[in-house]
Amino acid sequence: MILFNYITAAILLVLGMYIICTQKNLIKIVLGMGIVDYGVNLLIVSIGYNDGGSAPIYSFPDLINGAVHHFVDPIPQALTLTSIVIGACVDAMALSLVIMIFRKYHSINSDDVRRLRG
Amino acid sequence: MSYIHYPVISVMGLFLGAFLVEIFGSKNKKVRFGITLVFVTLATVLTYLLIKPVFFDQEIISYWMGGWKPEAGYAIGIGYEIDGLSLFFGLLIVTTFFLSTIYSWRYMEKDHHLGHYYTLFLMLCGAVLGLVFTGDIFNLFIMIEIMTFAAVALTAFRNNREGALEAGFKYLVIGSLGSSFTLAGVAILYLSCHTLNMAQLAALLSEKGLDGLTGFAFALMIAGMGVKSFIVPFHTPAADAYTTAPTSISMVFSGMVNKAGVYGMIRLVYVVFRAMGLSSVQLLLVLFGTVTMFVGVTMALAQHDFKRLLAFHSISQIGYVLTSIGLGTYFGLFGGLFHAMNHTLFKGLLFLTAGAVLYATGTTDLDRLGGLAKRMPRTTAYFLVGAAAISGIPPFNGFASKWMIYQATYEKAVSTGNIAFAFVTVIALLVSVMTLASFIKVTQAVFFGQCPLALTQTKEVPFSMRLPMAILSLLCLAGGIGYNYVMSYVLSPAVHSVSNAVGYVDAMMGSGYATAHKVTMLQSEPAALSVWNPVMWLLLFVVVLTAVTLVALTSEKRRGPVTTGQEQIPDGKYATFFGGEKSEHSHVAGSDLFWGFKKDWKGYFRVAGNLHSGNVNDYAVWTVAATALITLFVMIFIV
Numbered sequence: 204m205i206l207f208n209y210i211t212a213a214i215l216l217v218l219g220m221y222i223i224c225t226q227k228n229l230i231k232i233v234l235g236m237g238i239v240d241y242g243v244n245l246l247i248v249s250i251g252y253n254d255g256g257s258a259p260i261y262s263f264p265d266l267i268n269g270a271v272h273h274f275v276d277p278i279p280q281a282l283t284l285t286s287i288v289i290g291a292c293v294d295a296m297a298l299s300l301v302i303m304i305f306r307k308y309h310s311i312n313s314d315d316v317r318r319l320r321g
Numbered sequence: 322m323s324y325i326h327y328p329v330i331s332v333m334g335l336f337l338g339a340f341l342v343e344i345f346g347s348k349n350k351k352v353r354f355g356i357t358l359v360f361v362t363l364a365t366v367l368t369y370l371l372i373k374p375v376f377f378d379q380e381i382i383s384y385w386m387g388g389w390k391p392e393a394g395y396a397i398g399i400g401y402e403i404d405g406l407s408l409f410f411g412l413l414i415v416t417t418f419f420l421s422t423i424y425s426w427r428y429m430e431k432d433h434h435l436g437h438y439y440t441l442f443l444m445l446c447g448a449v450l451g452l453v454f455t456g457d458i459f460n461l462f463i464m465i466e467i468m469t470f471a472a473v474a475l476t477a478f479r480n481n482r483e484g485a486l487e488a489g490f491k492y493l494v495i496g497s498l499g500s501s502f503t504l505a506g507v508a509i510l511y512l513s514c515h516t517l518n519m520a521q522l523a524a525l526l527s528e529k530g531l532d533g534l535t536g537f538a539f540a541l542m543i544a545g546m547g548v549k550s551f552i553v554p555f556h557t558p559a560a561d562a563y564t565t566a567p568t569s570i571s572m573v574f575s576g577m578v579n580k581a582g583v584y585g586m587i588r589l590v591y592v593v594f595r596a597m598g599l600s601s602v603q604l605l606l607v608l609f610g611t612v613t614m615f616v617g618v619t620m621a622l623a624q625h626d627f628k629r630l631l632a633f634h635s636i637s638q639i640g641y642v643l644t645s646i647g648l649g650t651y652f653g654l655f656g657g658l659f660h661a662m663n664h665t666l667f668k669g670l671l672f673l674t675a676g677a678v679l680y681a682t683g684t685t686d687l688d689r690l691g692g693l694a695k696r697m698p699r700t701t702a703y704f705l706v707g708a709a710a711i712s713g714i715p716p717f718n719g720f721a722s723k724w725m726i727y728q729a730t731y732e733k734a735v736s737t738g739n740i741a742f743a744f745v746t747v748i749a750l751l752v753s754v755m756t757l758a759s760f761i762k763v764t765q766a767v768f769f770g771q772c773p774l775a776l777t778q779t780k781e782v783p784f785s786m787r788l789p790m791a792i793l794s795l796l797c798l799a800g801g802i803g804y805n806y807v808m809s810y811v812l813s814p815a816v817h818s819v820s821n822a823v824g825y826v827d828a829m830m831g832s833g834y835a836t837a838h839k840v841t842m843l844q845s846e847p848a849a850l851s852v853w854n855p856v857m858w859l860l861l862f863v864v865v866l867t868a869v870t871l872v873a874l875t876s877e878k879r880r881g882p883v884t885t886g887q888e889q890i891p892d893g894k895y896a897t898f899f900g901g902e903k904s905e906h907s908h909v910a911g912s913d914l915f916w917g918f919k920k921d922w923k924g925y926f927r928v929a930g931n932l933h934s935g936n937v938n939d940y941a942v943w944t945v946a947a948t949a950l951i952t953l954f955v956m957i958f959i960v
Contacts, residue, residue: 236498300473318484319561320935
């Protein structure tokens, strides 16, 4: 059921945004960013899914002739891989910033980390 | 034909340079600066060499990575495509980065770990340049992500500076939300069209029109690009990041990183989705642009920090650009692109002067500066040029582009008969006046007035920092005097390529592809660009005069008669306004020059100040809510 994937992706996206919007703990915010990423990744990889399809290993003439037409789209998988790597980088960078913020502010509550305002 | 390789060499060269700096440049400052300068200069020269084929010969360069050309009408490789619009932004990018490199040499000399600085600098440059050169929408997303990473790391680079880490974190949270929206939009577009090439997307979308799915993708990508161009209400990380980043980077942020978002917006709205003919899209963009310019400038009036003030002005000027390109007319495009270019020049100049002040005095707090005109005469002169340009005073470039924007919005009001666009013109004029007011405040607070005792030994900045400022000042002046040449040689090819979607699709997918998929030109080009009509301007002045009179009358009633009692003014530094004679040592600090205006609007300033709470949760709520609103708008009015 590919519909289940789309629904889960939407739930993950909404959940992630909800966490970013409501949680005061900076680590939780970083986790929320991660969950948004996972939602988008699930969305992308579901787009390429083809129920009962085979692995996409064909020569180009086969595709044009219409000899094969039932296979899983490989491009979304490549996109997902790239997106996972980027997501991991975002999380690593955000967490390192949180560490530095904790050293400087002695708090990771977003209400305390707001010297720039107005 | 060798020039078709130039774009990819420039972008790859910058990324290669980033690695080389990291490997060889961590010890020796001359080595790392040399590597940076070589690769930035290479990119600059190669991009400038593209002027002849793209601008003069009207050619659209298409380049397929690894030679993976389209097969059977499907683009399977990653392509670079450089038309007039890409090159226009590319030229601005390389110029900004080149000047920023020169400026960094002395400006950054007191910092540690400069190897990392130049690595990130080169990555930022490569990402922004790749973003405007690419013809692939997923590659666009990748470049946006690299740009955001490098920008966040550079924001937090001087992490001993108050608020730098915090600004970096907020930028990362809001920026990655925007990136996620963009990526979701890309995914949905792929679901609908099964391609990632922008030219092919333009053709397929033009054939099938906007339906529910592509409309959703459209809304998400508009929101994503809005985050990257820092329009209100996505603007909050910009104000923090521009303030705390090293000034050579603030210049790049304000000059090019937000313009990359503007470029993406123009490319998506005009070329890929071809939605600019719809009056609801025009309304959406003009609405966002107008709100952005108003909120930006009013927030700027309330600032005490030189760089934060400039940051809010940056946001405000992006509002001008967005309003003008959102009109969907040729004249609006000319005005918008011209203003984008001018903003890069004069805001870069202003940030560099702020950096010079910071370098010479160690602070950018307006209340602790003053009287630097005698100590730093050249910086003062450059600052005055930039301030005059941003306030739209002739003969500088800001005047020419703002004048075009006023004309474009007013022409739109006349041609559509929609009175709302005339109000946009009035707001644009009002914002310009407030910009001038705000820069008078800065001039008074930093360069004139009394010099605090601590700053009496201040010295002028070194030559390598003055040189970029001098170049930018000259460009500001040249753009204002020779605006006819700028329009015909620089803007005209860029504007032409925005409307020339047929050429854009055909250059990439092979000729005939566009007509097979029913891609049409945006609209016929007007014969002459001049819309000078004295009667209309007379009407405009009547409207402005009426508005001003109404405002004056209502405020008179609300405020009551003017009192002269000094006892109501607790602070002695206002005495110079009331006493009738110059008082000793009453330095009028920057934030107090327009206290009357601020008192009149104190309700607004209190609300706006509270809204910029500094809390990352609040900013995320704004971002998500605005994206939801854009989606709702698109779903109701467009699909």
